[in-house]
Amino acid sequence: MKLFGSSGTRGVAGEQLTPEFVLRVAKAAGTVWETDRAVVARDTRTTGEMFTNAAASGLASVGTDVDRLGVAPTPAVVRYCDAESIPAVLITASHNPPEYNGVKLVGADGVELPVHRLEKIEEHILAEEFAVAAWDSVGTTRRVDSANRDYVDEMLATVDRDTIADANLTVALDPGHGAGVLTSPDFYRELGCKVITVNAQPDGHFPGRQPEPVEKNLSDLGRLVRVSEADVGIAHDGDADRAIFFDEHGQYIEGDTSLAALAASQLDAGDTTVAAVNVSQRLVDVCDDVGADLQLTPIGSTNIITRIRELWADGATIPIAGEGNGGIFFPNYRLVRDGGFIGAKFLELVAERPASEVVSPYTDYHNVRVNLTYETETELDAMLDAAAAYAAEADAEPNTKDGYRLDYGDAWVLVRPSGTEPKVRIYAEARDADRAETLAEEARDALETARP
Incomplete structure (x- = not known):
C-alpha cells in the first residue's frame, strides 16, 4: 500500500497530512463502505478539529450521516462502532510528536480495517473515484456525548472490580495530555483506587511530555510514584491505546x-x-x-x-x-x-x-532502541541496502518478515523502516547489556556509513 502503513496513515500536519487529503480519504471510505452512517472522532491534537471537519465533510458529500464523538480514546471509538454497527474515520497520530496527525479507519465490527479493505479504499483515493451524492442526499451531522462514559462502564463491568477495590491501591496516572485524560482517571477511581495524576489536562501541544510513553518521556511519573508512595504508575500515549507501567519504587517497567x-x-x-x-x-x-x-x-x-x-x-x-x-x-x-483496560488487567496482578x-x-533481558532519521527516499534506500548487506554477512539466518532480524541464541537485533515516521529503527536485546549495546551500535554504524 502506498498511503496506509502499519497503523493507518500519518504525517506532519499541513505537510504530509492536509485537510484536502483527509477529505479524500473520507470520501473514498464512505464510497467503499456504502453505509448511511459513520463516526468521526479525534484525539487532543491541535489540528484534530480541522481534520475531523474535513472528514465529516467528506463523508457527508457521499451521502453518509456523521456521528461526531469529539475527543475520545481509540478504544472508546471502536466500542461505539461495534455497539452501533457503523464504521469510523478516526483522526489520531497515537504516539507521534505533536506536529503529526493521522487517519485510522475502523470497520462496523469495531475493528481496524484489514489490509484488503484499506487497499480498496486506497484505490478509490488514488483514482479519485467517489460516489458523490446529489444536493438533496448529502449526509447530516449530529453530536454524540455518551461514547466515553459508555466505554468506561463496559470496562467496569468486565474487569475484576472487587479484587482491585479490596487491595486499596494508589495509582499514579500520566495520560500525557491525550484522549485518555477524559476516561482513565474516572475509570481507575471507580475501580476503587486512589488516583493521583500528572499531565492530566487535555492539550494538543503536549506541554508536559511527548506523547510516546517511553522511559525518557516519563520521568515526572516516576517521581510522582516515589513521592506519593503509589503502588503503580500507569502512562498512556496520545490516543490511550497503550499502557506503560512503573513499579512501587518508581522504576520504569519495560x-x-x-x-x-x-x-x-x-x-x-x-x-x-x-x-x-x-x-x-x-x-x-x-x-x-x-x-x-x-x-x-x-x-x-x-x-x-x-x-x-x-x-x-x-x-x-x-x-x-x-x-x-x-x-x-x-x-x-x-x-x-x-490502554485503560490493559492498566486494569495489570492492577488485577x-x-x-x-x-x-x-x-x-x-527482567533479565536488556533492550536497546536506536532511531535513524532520513530526509529523502534515496537516503532511506541506501540505509536499507546497507541493512540487507549487513544481514547477509552476519553469522545468523535473517528473518525478513519485516526488515531484517538476526537471532544469535543469546541475543537478537532487528533493523526495519518505521511505518509511521521517516525513521529506520534498530532494536537489540540480550541478557547482557553490553552485548545488546554492541549489536545496536554495529547495525547503526553499518547504516550510517551508507548514507549518501
Whole structure:
C-alpha cells in the first residue's frame, strides 16, 4: 500500500497530512463502505478539529450521516462502532510528536480495517473515484456525548472490580495530555483506587511530555510514584491505546516485561499468542514454559489483528496478543489495544503482590532502541541496502518478515523502516547489556556509513 502503513496513515500536519487529503480519504471510505452512517472522532491534537471537519465533510458529500464523538480514546471509538454497527474515520497520530496527525479507519465490527479493505479504499483515493451524492442526499451531522462514559462502564463491568477495590491501591496516572485524560482517571477511581495524576489536562501541544510513553518521556511519573508512595504508575500515549507501567519504587517497567507478565497470567497449554517480529525473548520464554504457540507478524496493530482473525478462523484460542510498546490486545474482550483496560488487567496482578514482584521473573533481558532519521527516499534506500548487506554477512539466518532480524541464541537485533515516521529503527536485546549495546551500535554504524 502506498498511503496506509502499519497503523493507518500519518504525517506532519499541513505537510504530509492536509485537510484536502483527509477529505479524500473520507470520501473514498464512505464510497467503499456504502453505509448511511459513520463516526468521526479525534484525539487532543491541535489540528484534530480541522481534520475531523474535513472528514465529516467528506463523508457527508457521499451521502453518509456523521456521528461526531469529539475527543475520545481509540478504544472508546471502536466500542461505539461495534455497539452501533457503523464504521469510523478516526483522526489520531497515537504516539507521534505533536506536529503529526493521522487517519485510522475502523470497520462496523469495531475493528481496524484489514489490509484488503484499506487497499480498496486506497484505490478509490488514488483514482479519485467517489460516489458523490446529489444536493438533496448529502449526509447530516449530529453530536454524540455518551461514547466515553459508555466505554468506561463496559470496562467496569468486565474487569475484576472487587479484587482491585479490596487491595486499596494508589495509582499514579500520566495520560500525557491525550484522549485518555477524559476516561482513565474516572475509570481507575471507580475501580476503587486512589488516583493521583500528572499531565492530566487535555492539550494538543503536549506541554508536559511527548506523547510516546517511553522511559525518557516519563520521568515526572516516576517521581510522582516515589513521592506519593503509589503502588503503580500507569502512562498512556496520545490516543490511550497503550499502557506503560512503573513499579512501587518508581522504576520504569519495560513494555516487553509487562507483556510477558500479563501473558503468563493469561496463557495456558494449547493457547496461541500473536506478537510482532520485534518480540522479546521474555514472551518466547513464557510461551515455552506454559506450552503456548507464538505466531509472529510484521510490526503494527493492523498486521496483528489480521493474523488473529486468521487464527480464529482455524479455531485457535488467543487470550492475549500484542507488542512490547504497551499495546496489548485481550481479544476475548475486544480486538483493540486498550490502554485503560490493559492498566486494569495489570492492577488485577498488583492487587495480589507488588508490581516489582509481578514483573521480576521477566527482567533479565536488556533492550536497546536506536532511531535513524532520513530526509529523502534515496537516503532511506541506501540505509536499507546497507541493512540487507549487513544481514547477509552476519553469522545468523535473517528473518525478513519485516526488515531484517538476526537471532544469535543469546541475543537478537532487528533493523526495519518505521511505518509511521521517516525513521529506520534498530532494536537489540540480550541478557547482557553490553552485548545488546554492541549489536545496536554495529547495525547503526553499518547504516550510517551508507548514507549518501
